[in-house]
Amino acid sequence: DAKTTQPPSMDCAEGRAANLPCNHSTISGNEYVYWYRQIHSQGPQYIIHGLKNNETNEMASLIITEDRKSSTLILPHATLRDTAVYYCIVRVASGGDKIIFGKGTRLHILP
């Protein structure tokens, strides 16, 4: 089973910040939080990952709670091209362990 839970869908107005939550209450101390998104009929695209500190890159920001049991992916200025299914997963940074995907959040950007 997936180690994360996410709302099935969300709407966001174009130009506004999209905040996508993820619960990972059973996360282990050596597991990172990764976010991917999948645009229709494409493979998942890596967005960002973090351990416990907040992270920011050119695509998004990742806010991880102090207890690490939940996180929020922030797309600061959503565009129509951000319409996708967003997946939050946890895994060790060294890799090799299999990734079980949950159902993700289907984000609709509204014009």
Added chain:
Amino acid sequence: GAVVSQHPSWVICKSGTSVKIECRSLDFQATTMFWYRQFPKQSLMLMATSNEGSKATYEQGVEKDKFLINHASLTLSTLTVTSAHPEDSSFYICSAETRGRSPLHFGNGTRLTVT
């Protein structure tokens, strides 16, 4: 960034034939590759994990004799769907990584249609 190339992007085959899908890591050595299958409006389902030079580890319910995985080199893994049937029609996605280096990178998928 790291690129994973998957080929073909789509394929149509007749029932009973076999289809091979290739997954290549273009600019890094893929010590581990994963194969997923995705049905419409569903999430990715892990089929198997393969480490270079080793036999693949299949998930429960995935027939290893039907879905043959070969990971003979650090840049190439192949998935062969043998004796394909219409129920095998799906979107197949590979992913690759170098152990010890995150993150995992995905190919763009192969849409298989079996008629």
